[in-house]
Amino acid sequence: MVSARSLLHRAATGALFCLACLGLPTQAGDLSQADMARRIQPPLHVGDKLRDIPAWPITSELEPEAGPIAYAFESIDLAPIPGFEGTPLNLLVTIDRRGNFLGVELLRQHEPVFLSGLGEEPLKDFLRQYEGKSLKQEITVSSLYGNTRAGAGGNRVVLDGVSKATASVRIVNQSVLTSALAVARARLGFAAPANKAPPAEVRPDVFEQRSFAQLVESGAIGRLHLTNADVEQRFAGSEGAGVDADALARPDATFVDLYVAYLNAPTIGRAILGDAGHADLMRRLEPGQHAWWVASSGRDAFIDEGFTRGTVPPRLAFSQDGGPVELRDLDIAPAPPAGAPPLNASLVLRVPPMSGVDPASPVRFELTLTRAKGSMLPVITQRSAVLDYRPPAGLFHRPPAPLPDWLIAWKDRATELAVIGAALLVLSVVLARPRWMSVSASRLRVFRLGFLAFTLGYLGWYAQGQLSIVQITGAVKSLAAGAGLKSFLYDPVSLLLIAFTLVSFVVWGRGTFCGWLCPFGALQEFAAHLARLLRLPERRLPPRLGDVLEKSRYAVLAALVAAAAFAPQLAEKGVEIEPFKTAITVGFDRSWPFVAWAVLLLVLGGVYYKFFCRYLCPLGAAMTLGGKLRILDWLPRRTECGQPCQTCRHRCSYDAIEKSGAIRYDRCFQCLDCVGIYHDENRCAPIMLYRKRAAATRR
Template identity: 85%
Template structure:
């Protein structure tokens, strides 16, 4: 029977309004600035290295060396939280001290502070520090990813790709660590080391070294492989028209149709072009000189003007030539080669091989702009200088390149790595949905329902919990609110696809069936408690029950705990991190009881209590369960069937409900219901449902009376 959606929403809002307001207001805290100062860094970098003052344009400290006093900074050190405050699993960014050298190689990544639950007291910080140690000597020029411990841990490694070993039971956390390290390091590299901003159109094109066709200079020019800018004297004069530079060049005025300059440009990395311009030996020598990711162009000129002046110094940047791509200027520097004129080329007055810095981000297959400036002076004592420019748009032929597939973002790699697990869990969720949507066939047979339920709970505990690490926790709720309040979004959830799948399904189940879908079927620790209770009954341990009034009082305990954790998160986050240990999930499920004795004793103690008092933790202590109850207020269906005789007078279902979720009136208390489906089976079973049994008895009596009547008359 449907409930009014508006009434359900109002009920939900009344239950959570105060707590949500407190949580949102109190957790709207900044992520926090860095923790270190110059003195702290000086203790970490010993001579001959010295730490300079923190830079004003980017929060990083330059590191100089006594061995290279004139070299400027040889490295940079910075705190990740200043540059990439990415929320972790708990909602708070971690802080790492990252140092990179001037070539973009990692010197070290050190842990300053972190709040990941699995590293606080579960696995400890040792595995995290071991993970961070892998960055040393890796380069930002490489594609650095984290292995999945759920599949082929070295899949895709090789070439320019580096795969770091992950941490078992902390896969999502270390992927967030990797994103934090790379994002912060790239921010510094772009600001100080000349690394380009990320490309908007995917990976940069790569030269096809296997493609070579012998072409003449004329053929390359005709195909566009060599670009040409032709500027006559008259065309240049028009550019100065109306300025102080007009009419200054007598030769241009006298012979306007003559060539002022022909500017030639060619991309040299591609063998078809480079070998035609430089020759086979010259091209091979060039490629040996270039670093990975570095590109070079041949630039030459003919005519009465040259693109370089007589005072040009080899190895420097040509003052008159500017180079850009997509509006972003890039430095072109002379490689100090002396290329001979190519066969078939016109008489040249200047020719240079110019290169861009490594990791410049230039896409050699995309349009480029070469801009040549012209300066004229009017007057001799205090000349008035006027400058104009002309540009050549150049694009090397696409056939000389191939474009690699865009690398998947780290979070999507997590989904890809766990595709098999996600498929298995999705099938299980669909099966559970089918059973809950059409429960009659499964539940009418007590034996069939018991077999299915125990099988599904075994799957939840062993596969979903211990294997797939799919135990939801109150930490995810407080972490999500913290992230939203800090304006950081919920992207960190993408790194844990199993949990995100369960969260999405649980939110949907709130609307359809209420809170019991997760608590009764999908909580690994809840499943462990249920098996503990079965073991206790098998050992003839009696099941105890609290008096009704005391049970109602204890039932409110989990809401008190939830409110306390919210308050602690608001005023004392450090204590909140300790307070969430009231959940034994990390001990029993995440690390499989591999923790220190106090935590193991606590978890085992709760299981023992669960053997005596059915699902003791779930019903009386679980803050996540309290949050689930609040979410269950969104339920729009009263989907568990009831008869008018339920509770009046029949009490069969109430007495058999181990969760005390049925009132004396026969009404279902959905906030206590774990959706075991026992009452649904009783409702449909003519051997267990008293109203059906009574109705059948009356029918049989009626049939007996009808049969005996005629015989009596006779």
């Protein structure tokens, strides 16, 4: 027979081997161009997949000169975010050239709750909500546990979630948005990702009548003044030095005065364009689009006579934080504002919508200066002049940064987390100081049944806090694919329980979760009490058979972990040995084979106390391994325990007490019955014997 030490060694070896496989490749997309062509009907056509980003351009016969009117792509190519089970979902996402969703189609998924629990139809219904939504909107997911519609701004869209699948649909939403934004940034001019707050917004209610000179003095209009000497100095030491006779003759004369101003702000825009001109500009701009007025005076102009309206000024570059942004003429001919010097050029320039430019932060205008030496084959020399511009901060307000989706999940479930946290605190106090609660058998019974009812009803069926072997196999899959464990953040209740359980391993051992916090374990215990009420006999397996079955849990655990790393589809089927999804996650709302398996285990648990927990549960095997971290033998024992007293051993339903009286912590579920007997002078045989001897001595 294989020893427990050997089993532990093999499990540890398997775990190390899984960690060594972190470099396994992630999954690729499922569809070919032919597959896409079957989905897209004329007059639309699918082009070759792009080289710079894995997306198919879609063109239309009705707009042959328009280029791609939409893009289709698989989410797994751009956002392979691991799901709850550890495998990324794959969705076919289609967006048009304005960033609107045309549709999101499910290609494949491995979420346990959607595989055979709720089925895929609720997930497909969820995906239909994306149609018509825009990437320019803030798209979040509502849930049973928290209404994220409260306080939503006008640009916020809240999709209806799926009950019992809160974490999964948040991961779906993250996959859709991350992949779609990657395509939008590559092909639609959307802003590149940046770790900064949202762009500031203009305060439309702020307006002050200001003259041109006042706007320049306050910095609302930026000015770059270059004299002939300034320009000559820039070309010093180059082929362009000394070729401008006018500059040499009049070094203090103005070469160019460059003016720039942010027009969306009413104080600036109305002063430069007038009230009607500013109103017309704002009608032309799309949401999230910004415009600047650029003008020049002096000997030089920032555009020449060959400039084509509606294009990008070739001599003027625009950037923010080192990132270039296209600045294109809006084809408006603004009149010179009152008080301005004589201008030789004036344009209204705009950036693309959703460019990500923050109008309240510094921007840079770079003017290219060019000189030519020689007439036949002139030597061209270029230098640049920079104008850094930032409008007054009082013209803007800055919205708060949107929370990441996983943090919204935590906020949505703040009440549940608070209730569960309070329950964990109560349980910790009872386990740390168990004497008062356990010394009275009736008091312990009421507390234990009440807490198990909370675990089953609130923690399990309501808050969906059933830990599962799927979380272990999912973690192995995610790590093997190099995707990390970020998906765990989307399930805050489970993450809280995992953290508490890890701490409990060190303090009390494996029994804290298995004995008090496992909803299916609680359901088994209630099934056992029901069996006693129905006068069904309580039986015990032969010790040798019980030992074999108990050790078999480690083999099941090792097989599932290995399958998760090397045969994921096999692992998806293997985890169904657990009845947790059937009995707790979907409340027995599944097809009959799964329900029959769960009911069979409950019946066996009624006859053989906690049969599944003790003999089949792979999660219980993992908990037992975690319990090896326990640093204290915290259950009290007397020298008489087991020598000769066997009271606790005979009353322990878990067979967790040896004949010697020692506690087998690997089997202990921490029901505290033996603690109560130890302290009860009417149930503990050694105490009763002490009292009897003391009474005899007094006589």
